[in-house]
Every structure is written in structure tokens, then in C-alpha cells.
Amino acid sequence: MATVTQNAVRRDPRRWWALGALVASMLTLGFDTTILNVALPTMAGELGATTGQQQWMADAYVIVFAALMLPAGLLGDRFGRRRMLVVGLGIFLAGSVMGSLAGDVNWVIAARTVMGLGAALVMPLALSVLPSLFGPDERTKAVGVISAASSLGLPLGPIIGGWLLNHFWWGSVFLVNVPMAAIGIAACVFLLPETRDPASPKVDTLSTALTAAGLGALIYAIIEAPGRGWGDPLIVGMLAGAAVLITALVLRERRVERPMLDMSLLTHRGFLFNTIAATLVMFVLSGLLFVLPPYLQAVLGHDAFGTGLRLLPMMGGLIIAARAAQPVVARFGSRAVVTAGLVVLAFAALLGSRTTVDSGYGFTALWLSITGFGFGFSVVPAMDGALGALPRDRAGSGSGLLMTTRQVGSAIGIALLGSLLASTFRDRLDVTGLPTKAADTAGESVVAAHIVAQKASSADLVASANSAYVHGMGLVLLVCGIAALVTALLAAAFLPNTPVTHATKEGEDPAMATAAADAGQ
Template identity: 75%
Template sequence: MATVMKSPAAARQDPRRWWALGALVASMLVLGFDMTIINVALPTMADQLGADTGEQQWMADAYVVVFAALMLPAGLLGDRFGRRRMLMTGLAVFLAGSLLGTLAHDVLPVVVARAVMGVGGALVMPLALAVLPALFAPGERTKAVGIVSAASALGAPLGPLVGGWLLDHFWWGSIFLINVPMVAIGLTACAFLLPETSDPASPKVDVASTALTAAGLGSLIYAVIEAPGRGWGDPLVLGMLAGALVLLAALVLRERRVPRPMLDMSLLRNRGFCLNTMAATLVMFVLAGLLFVLPQYLQAVLGNDAFGTGIRMLPLMGGLLVAAKGAEPVVRRFGPRAVISGGLVVLAFAAILGSRTDVGSGYGFTALWLSVAGLGFGFAVVPSMDSALGALPVERAGSGSGLMMTVRQVGSALGIALLGSLLAFAYTRELDTGGLPGPAGDAAGESVVAAHAVADRLGSARLAESADAAYVHGMGLVLLVSGVAALVTALLVAALLPKAGDGPGQDPDDMGRAPADARE
């Protein structure tokens, strides 16, 4: 049984395409919760491995840096050598990294394992989206994109949930071991259910351009990750930002000179693709802010453990799942432009509502605005991603989705870095450390979790109350900025995004059509 679905055209009529979608969901789910699962394990790992703060940061961030830096070349590799083949290669690499993490007994092997997993994730993420046009006709593709997007987003709050449960029952290496059965299922399903599609005429892999892309994006992500801790004026941060600018400028100049560029700038001249990609990216910027501030609020201020924190973030996913299920008929009725801008307005309302949180608000209020935020996020990001993919010829789906996911990942990293800096500034400014010894005051200023640890050690209820109030103030500021950003994006989408059917590649009859040279 080589491949159940013989061609993309046949795949769109085969009921087993929904089983194939299940393989993609399993792959995206494991990528999603690997973004956050390590955070809940870091205190245990730091204690057992003797890791300092910088080493803990890189155990978490090595995955994100490599992931974002390699997604764009990964999309091109799928176009040229086969999307199913490269998707399975990515899953295999991710599996190898997970096994390495399970066996690690020191900080450096953990960082290496996370980086290897980032390589695998960079192959899986864009290609999981790139195969959707071959599996589903335009009428079903919105639903498929919604399901895959929901699986990816669901993983983020599942990370603390799964991680907390595993740490309660097993050793810290179990956060890597949990990936093994899920990836194995994904590999098996991809092998038997996904059709192979490619574009043999796509540009050859340009090693120099790939290196410039990876180094430039890697430098940018490194800088925005390090900036909250080091400060934006730190020489290393400024040097990495300058290096990223030079490397990415060199990439653009090189790609404009070669006859068959790896990074086709014409993708960005496609108005529908460009604006939908930017809309999805700005949604991810806002969502990154929400997911960054919430766990610390739920854990430190409201006093939940890691497992309880994950459970209490589920209303966000509930709203997202409802929106993912309902996006297709709503888009069919009102068009993507109205639905995307409407979703952004709902997301803005939820964030601004959340900014009214105070120390005495309790979880009920949080659950309310989280549910609304999930609805807004789903109705904004699902149609924007689907419209961006639909604006491209199917033979460019790999490189196009690679570019889209790269920009989205950079948007997420920027959201965490910029909004994290805003949170840290507001928290330290509002925290009252008067009367504390110097070292204790410095420690309390690092985070609300550290402040509670200092308060417990000194028996200072006043410090704990001040830390809670300062954090809630900073969280409110972050949510307010996120809400304004979502509202501005909604206005831009309503004013600039073309209607369905406008521009090249937007004809619904052409969306999802397989290339003639797609391989079986």
C-alpha cells in the first residue's frame, strides 16, 4: 500500500483525506505544546542540572530561534523535493531531538536537543499547511485551515497542562518522551494517507541565500529574545540587530540579482497574500502577549499550580475551537475581509476588557474575556491564513506558506519581546521594595514569582500584595496595548484588504487547483 491517495485531484474526493488531516493535526499539536511545555519544567531542570538564568533561557529559546530561522528555506525544500517527503523528514528530525532530550543529563545536550527539535519543527509547520490545497477543495479548505490552526494554538496552553501533569508523576525528561508516540503516529499516517506534491521547476536550493536567511532571522530573533533581559541599548543586542539588518539586506540584494530566486519577492507584491499574511502576523503578535502574561498571573497572583494554570487557560481554546468550526459558513456569507476585521475587533474588545482586571477580579472575569479573545482570534487568523494560501498558485504553496509562517513566528517573538519589556518596566516601576535589604529588593524586582519567594522567606505579606498589584498593573498595560494594536489592524484590514475574487490568485474557482506537474 504505497499511497492511498493517488493524486491531489483524487485526494480532494477521497473521504480518507480527513484521516490525513488528522496526521497533520497530530504534528501541529506536538509542535504547539513544545513551544511552552518546557517553561513549567525549567525550575525542576535548573535545580537538577545546576543551570543558571541564562542557561535556562536558552533551554527554552533554542527551539524558537532555530524554528523561526529555518522555516522559509524549509518551504522551498518541500516545493522542490516533495512536501510529504520533507514533512516526514521534519517529523523524523523532531523525533530524534526528542529522544536526545530524553537522554540528556546536562544543560548543553538539552539546548542541542531543543535546537534539533527546532529544525524538525521548521520543516513540519509550513509544509503541514502547504499540503492542504492538494487535499481539500476551496469550500473545505477554510475548515481544514481552521482545524490545523486550532491544533497549533491549542498546544500552547496544553504545554503547561501536560508538563505539569508529567512533572507530578515522572522525571523532567518525560516532557521530551511524550513527543515520541505522537510523532510516530504522525509519521505513520503521513506515509499512508498524504499524497505527494511538488514543483520540480521550483528554484534550486541556494546555499548562500539559505545561510543568509537563517543567520539574518536567527540574529533578529536572538536580539528580540535577549533585549528584555539585557536592555535594548545593550551592545550585544544592538550588534545583533545591526547584523540582522545587514544579513537580510544582503539576502534581498542577492535574490534580486539571481535569475531564479529562492525568495521570490513577487509573493509580497501579491496584495492578497501580503495583507492576509500581515493580518495573521499581527494577530499572533497580540496572542503572544496574551499567552505571555496569563500564566504568571494565574500561577503567582491567583495561586494555581502548573496543572491548574493550564486548565484555566482552556476558555481561550474553547472560543478558538468554536470560531474554527464556524469560520467557513461565516466567510462564505460575508467574505474574508469582513470576517477578519470583525474578528480583530472582537479580539481588541477582549484585550481591552481584560486590561480592566484588578487584584480582586478573580478567575471568573478572566475566563469571560479569555473566551471572547478565543473567538476573535479564531475568526481573524483562520480566514487570513486561508486567504493568503488561496492567493497563491498551488505549486508555490510550500514557499508561500514557509514565508507566511516565518513572518508569523517573527511576529510572535516580537510580541513576547516587546510586550515582555513593557510588562517588566511597569512591574518594576510599581513594585514597592521599601524597607527590604538590597539583594532581596533586587530579587523581588526580577519577577512576580521571585517576589513571592522573597515574601515567603521574609514573612512579608506587604511585599506579596505589592507584587500582585504591580503585576496586574503591568498586565493591564500589556493587554491595553494589545487591544489597541488589534483595533488598528482591524481598521487597516477593512480599508486595504481586497474583496474575495480581487487580484491574481483570488478567483475561488482557481483556489486549490493542483499543478499539472504535481507528482504522485
Template identity: 65%
Template sequence: MSAVSPAPEIPNAPDPRRWWALGALVAALLVIGFDTTILNIALPQMATALGADTGQQQWIADSYTVVFAAGMLPAGLLGDRFGRRSMLVAGLGIFLAGSVVGTLVDSAGLVIAARVIMGLGAALITPLSMAVLPSVFGPEERAKAIGALSAAAALGMPLGPLVGGWLLDHYWWGSVFLINIPMAAIAMVVCLFLLPETRDPAAPRVDLVSTALSTTGLCALVYGIIEAPHRGWSDPLICTALAASAALLTGLVLRERRAVRPVLDLTLLRRPAFLWSAVTAMLVSFCLLGLLFVLPQYLQAVLGYDAFGTGLRLLPMMGGLLISARTAAPLAARFGARPVIAGGLLVLAAAAFLGSRTQVGDGYGMTALWLTLTGFGFGLGVVPAMDAALGSLPKDREGTGSGLLMTLRQVGGAIGIALLGSLLASAYQDRLDTTGLPPGTAEIADDSVIAARLLAERLHSPELAASADRAFVHGMGLTLLVTAAVSLAAAALTASFMPGRATPDGQTTEAPPMAQEHSDARQ
């Protein structure tokens, strides 16, 4: 029996240092958000300096995402067994080590290795940052803490191009790794001294076979959905990866059904509050990451902003997110999570629909408006959903449940990028007019709107540039319409199936706190 007890009940006088601990977790998740997007800005310089070909550049960006998504399921179980604080600090240390390696290497292969190490660290940090919250914050404060962490993770993605653009204007490409080191180091020290250690004394040994099945199965799945837009969904390698993923994950489910404490704890999905909160968070990630994949290309290629200017013009989304992160918790406390989540998804759908009306000649003003609505809807949707999911978990499943929840969110985001990116590419290629161009040149223009604009500049062809802009805006409109439809579907699912207030014992109540108090008084 471990000497460390399960997550304790929150004392009547909470430790005032808990906000410093939350600040350290916010810093850690902000850095992880950076690394989801910051490399896209640095890739041209890295490719020149390292001699990286196109395939190596793709894996410099994608290796982090693949390991990140695949590692979160076993991360939750490792936290339950060996201590959530200990594994969180270990994750920060691994992430720091990968960042150090990234600043020192001089070949594309070693940069990919550094990104793999960082993805492994991020896989530990992200779910366990959420898992430690119930041991530090009571129910009345937990939604606010989750809002801060969700905002940090989301804000890091649009901040990545902004910070990366500034660093590359002043320093060498390795500076995009260097920025991680002090923030990860500070977070390690603060978490070590300010977070209580919690674990599940009854947690079994980690099943290496199940861990291998979950990791390789998710790696194959994420690899397939990331590479499919480039290779085509019928490509033999993609078909093999997706078939292997299906076989490995089916084997995992069959094995885990007999396990006492599984890596993939499917029994958590029998809790309606957890199930529908997880579905909502997954669909919101699908929409948001798909949008963040499309929008920077529009701002850079069509409107003509540089990398730093693009990051700057994503700030309205952060403003909307910060506002909703502050208002989501009190709204959910008063009305319940279900109407707040559904309302946030409707706002997200309205923002995507407005964005789909964009025309080539439109300026930035309308974009700023629907970006603000996007951030507001995202915060209203995801913060109460995460709180409801974590609030429905029993104490001894906080690590495992957080790992499953964050894995679903990451996979949802990867699917959003892959599917919406594929739709954008197909619509763009269908509308692009390459009449009169040699076949090889036309293929270059078909690759992307950025390639077409560079080609048009070299050929002094304003007609090609105008056609590329029209084709891209058409494709962006289609992807945003799909985003709006997915958001509407998620709102309908939430309103129809999500239960009322959930508790770890699985009970739910529809009444808001004030109504419940009045009922108690009458009794």
C-alpha cells in the same frame, strides 16, 4: 524533469482518507505547540537535576524558538524542490530524533542540542503541513482544514503547561520530551501513506548562500528580540545582533532580487491578498503569544494556582477557539474573508480591553470571560487570513509561500513576547515598593512577581506580596491595552486594504458566492 507532477487539481470524488491525513497533521502541530510552552514548567526540575545556570535555562527554552523561526523560509523551498510530503515526513523524523535525544541526555548543553534538533524539525513541519493542504482539500474544504491546523497549533501552547504539569507530577523531567515520540511516529506513517507527493518540477537548486543569509539573519533578529528584555535594548550584544540581522537580511533581499526562484520570495508580497493576510496573521500572533506570556504569571503568582491548575484555567480560550474555528469558514464563504477577519480582530481587541480592567481583588470569573473572547477572536482572525493567503498562491509557490507566511507569524509572536514582556517588566519594576529592603534583596524582588512572592513568604512580609501583586496587575493592564490597540490597528488595516476574494491568478472579486451566482443567472 522530475517524475512527480505539480500539485494536481482536486478530483470530483475526494479521497475519504484525507481526514485521517489531516488528523495526523493536527497531532503533529499539537505537539509542536506543546513544545513552545511545556519546557517553562519543567525548567525548575531540569535546572536542579542538570545543574543549569540561568543563562542555560534561557537557552533551553529559547533555542527551539530561534531555530524554528529561522528554518521556515528554506523549508518551503526545500518542499517545492524535493517534495512537500517527503520533506514533511523528514521534518517529523528530525523532530522525533530530537525528542529521543532529549529523553536520554544528562547535561544542559545536550538538552539545548536536542531542542535545536526539534526546532529544525518543527521548521519543516509547520509550513509544509499548510502547503500540502491544497493538494488534498478543495477550496470548499480547505478553510475547514486550515482551521483544524490553526486550532491545533494554538491549542498546543496553553495545553503545554497543563500536560507538562501533569507529567511532572507523575514522572521525571524527560517525560516532557517522551510524549512527542509516539505522536510524531504515527504522524510520519500516516503522512507517508495517505498524503500525495507534490513538488514543483521547475524549482531550482537550493541556494546555499541565500539559505545561510536567511537563517543567520533571522537567528540574529530572534535572538535580539528574545534577549533584549533581559539585557536591555542598549546592551552592546543586543545592538550587535540587531545590526547584524539588518545587514544579513538586507544582503538577502539584494541577492534574492536577482534570483529566478528565491528563498525569500518577495514577489508574493505583491499579491494584495497574500500581503494583507500575512500582515494580519503576524499581528494576531503578536497579540496572542504576548498574552500567553503574561497570563500564566498572573494565574500562578497573583491568583496562586499551580502549573496544572494554570493550564486548566486556560481552557476557556480553547473553547472560544474551537467554536470560531468551526464558524469562521462558513462565515468567510458567505461574507468574504475581509469582514470576518476584521470582526475577529475587533473581538480580540475587546477581550484585551476587558482584561486590562482586571484588579488585584478580582477572581477568575472575569478572566474566563475575556479568555473565551480571546480564543473566539483569534479563530475568526487567523483562520480566514491563512486560507486567503494560501488560496492566493500559485501551485508552484505553495511551499515557498507557506514558509514565508509561517515565518512572519513566528517572528510576530517572538516580537510580541519580547516587546510586551519588556513593557510588563518595566511597569512592574516602576510600581513595586521595595522600601526598607536591602539592595540585593530588592533586586531579587524586581526580577519577577514570582520571585517577589517567594521572597515575601520567606521574609513574612505581606506588604511586599501585596505590592508585587498590584505592580504586576498594573503592568498586565498596560500590556493588554497595547494588545487591544494593535488588534484595532490590524482591524483597520484589514478593512481598508485587504482585497476581496482572491484566486491564484491574482484576480479578486468582492461578491460573495450567492451574489455571484445571481449575477451569472442574469447574464
């Protein structure tokens, strides 16, 4: 189909309906970002998933998403954005069906991998079609609508997921994606114009393979290390292999004339340190969303729906702060706001690390609310500042690198913080008197320990499991707090203190890319 010119589309009264198609797509991805977290404790109980397997269920999606996002965007540029967007939604739908029918952990992990492939196509392409739909005068509003849709998916994910788990089987958290994806496909087919950019760089198959293999090896080593030991030959080999593959990727991308990952962007101080800040925030957020649901369900005893509701203070704080961040940045500058946001995040994490078995939900809601505000006031201006530090003609490649590093931060957060939790829980769990097989099963996760305790009618094992899990969660939060504080010091020392709202006022592409990346979370 011929490329549709921007002016023609701007006069098309269907453009706002077309935006609705993109909103349906982004809402689907927003759901899937958080809906699985509240389901993991239930799935762990029914499928017998260890903490490591739960990490893989979460990380399989994120790794593929991060590794394939840039080449997926280039495929849309070359072969048609609408066509590849429909393909991405179709793949995401197929993965969701596959997950709903899965009978064991390995099939769930495979389904999440397929869904990650679909999401990698949907995310960049849903945003790249906006310039062909709207002119500068309308684009900022369109970007706001898309960002709001994706943000809405974050708090709705746990609530809808919890309600489904209370009324249906665990596969329903996958099946709920099917009608949303189907609506998105139909709307894209009938409402979106086809656009492409034949001049875009070609997909570099070798760089894509190096990215996926390097990330996969690194995450595998981090997740499996608590069980095998950091000195295990396989773990050492995986870490060494990851280092070689990622180094090869960097060297190759620096030599290529038109790289997919433009590493030279990291020479811009503002981009580098804002990217580090945004990536650290995603590291903390993904780790928190992994460790919190088992605490709320297994330790505090809430059902899945109640767990979803109890995550709302953090989501509410995040959304409110994200919306309020830009006016604050305009007045005080990005360095001050990012630094303050990181300090608030560090305070919240350190406060949360004081949680005990007897703390109750009131204390948790307090530090969760503060956490949300810290997230919002750090990640949004950091991402705006990263793109604002670049020349206008580098905004596209900069947003791609920024979104990719954010996803990598999420994957490593789940792997590293989840592994720290798993090893701490296993070391502190008292399995005295249990048969060897039952003791091994109890050490796999707090949910597994509760199941073993129920079968053995052991109140002592329940108490030990709760205590061990809360201790492990406190250690994770302590690490998050220290990391946020160190990043705050780096931000205060190295970030340029430049307001970054000028691009959003003009409706230029940097703002669109930034809002897109915000929505991508």
C-alpha cells in the same frame, strides 16, 4: 523510489491510513505549540530561569521554525517528501529526548532549537504530500482533518502538560512527544508513498543563513535589552546587524530568479494587508500565551493542570470562531470580518488590561473567551484573503511567505511583549530590605520572587511581586489592544472586500495552503 502518480494513489485504499500518519505528525506539533507555556513557571522555579531565559526557551523553537520552513520544504521536493518527513520527525523526537534529559536552562534552549529544526521539516512536508494522496474531490476533507488535528493539539497541550507536571517532573512535557513522533515515523514509513518535485527551486544556503542570523540577532537584542539597556553597545550592534542582514536578504531575494521568499508578492494589496493582519494576530497570541500562565499559577495560585484548564476559554473561542469564519465571510466579505475580528480582539485586550490582583479568574475567563473569538474571526479570513488575492500559480510561494511571516510574528511577540513585562516587573518590584543577591534573583521573574519570599517569609514581597506582575501584564495587554485597533483601521481602509470561499469549494491548492497555515499555529 519512483514518484507515485496521483491517480494511482487515489485508488489506494490505504490513503486514509496514510492521512492518519500525517495527523499524528501534526498533532505532535500542535501539542508543542502550547504545552511548554504552562510548564515555563514550573521550569523557572526548578531551573532558576529568568524571564529572559524563559523567552529563549519559547523563541529558540520559533526562530528556527521560521527560518528553516521554506528551505525544508524545498529539500522534500528534491530528495523525497516522505524521506524528509521521517527525518524531520526523527529530529523532533531526538530534540524531545534531549529536552527531557536536560539538566539546566541552556540545554533546554538547545533542545528546543533541535525541535524547531524537526518541526520546520514536518510542517510543510506533511501538507505537500496531500496532492499525491487525494484528488480535488477528497482533498478539502483531508485538509479539514489535518487542520482539526493541529487545532486539537492547542487546547490539549496545556491540559496534558499541566497533568504531567502535577504527576511527574518537568521533563515529562518533552517526553510525551516521543511516542507521538515514533508513531508518526512508523506510519509514514509503511503508509506514505514517496513523492518529489525535481523542478522545484534549489535551497539557497546564503538566504537561509541570512534569515536565521537576522532573526536571531533581532530577537536576541529585544530579549536582552531590558537587562542590559537599549543603549548597550552589544544591543545596538545586534539591532544594527539584524537590519543589515535582513536588508541583504530582501535585496538578494529580489534579484534571484526563483526566490525562496518571493517579496514581489507583497505588491499585491490584498496579500500584503491580510498578511499584516495575520502576523499581528500571531504576535498578540504568542505574547498572551507567554504572560498568562505565570499569572494563573504564581498570582492566582493554581497548579499546572488547573492553569491548563483555565486557558480553555480562549482556545475554545478560537476554535469555534475559526470553524464559523468561512460562512460569515461568504456573506459579509473578508474585509468586514477581519476588521470586526480585530476590533473584538482589541476590545478583549483592553478589557484584560483592567485586570487587578483582586479580579479573580471569573473576569479573566470573560476576556479570554472574547479574545478567542477575536483571534478566530480575524486570522482565518485574513489568511484565506491573502492567498485568494494571488494568481493561482503563486499560491505555493504565497503560502510559504505567509507561514514564515506568521512565525516571525510569534517570535517577535514573545520577545517584545515578554521584554516589556520583564522590565516593568523589575522596575515596580519592591525589594526593600533584601540582600543584593536576593533582590536580583527576585527581579528575574514572578516565580523567582515567590521563591525568595518563601525563603525570607516575606508576605510583603509576595504582594509586591503579584502587583508588579499584574501591572506588567496589563501594560502588555494595553499594547496588544492598541496594536489590534490600529491594524483594524488599516484593514478597514485597505483590504479588498472579496469573499474568499471559492477556492475551498473547488478543493484547490490555495485552500489547502491556507488550512495548512491555520493548522500550523
